[in-house]
Amino acid sequence: MAALQWHKIAESPVELILADNNIAVIEVAGKKICLAALDGQWYGFAYKCPHASGIMANGYINAVGDVVCPLHRYRFSIRNGRNTSGEGYYLKTYPVELRPDGLYVGMAAPGLFGF
Template sequence: MPHDDEYHWYKIAEHINELDFAANNIAVAKVNGKTICIGRQCDRLFGFAYKCPHAGGIMADGYIDAAGNIVCPVHRYKFSMSSGRNISGEGYFLKTWPVQIRDEAVFIGML
């Protein structure tokens, strides 16, 4: 994974409370015209793709399981929120991005 200084950091919210997290702890945000998801688990935030790389399922309609994996609503493929690796055994990777809170504002890092 690249170092923090290799990313271009985009502010997605002035405060975490501005992110509209659904009951499944997933919020949808726009960055540079791109729709993405922000997942929240145990006070950590993770950025990941809006659509599943397998069948295009909307990841915001999925859920985060007890192990911290994002689960696609279409075929229940599970992806690590930190690495994007499909832990269901298939070779798919979900695009992920680091998220940081700085002075209460929420930033996402993209290459």
């Protein structure tokens, strides 16, 4: 597993602008990702659906904690990215930590050639 680089994304979660669906979009290291809070825990996940590139921020979080793609209603656990509607895709997830000095997201450190 690649080493993680931790990026501070907010001094406080209150700074994040959450849409009506409780999903925020942020840019970290030139990459858009989505953030959502569920049961007091923050989760990061891919901006686009792995199936047909639907914008996950335009979807919603259902009652069991799955993010639902707005295009074809594929569902993914925001906890681990597993597809919960049976199609076999995985949604990229990112660890998020609330620390005393702010909210951080972990992303894989670039390799030898910058990717």
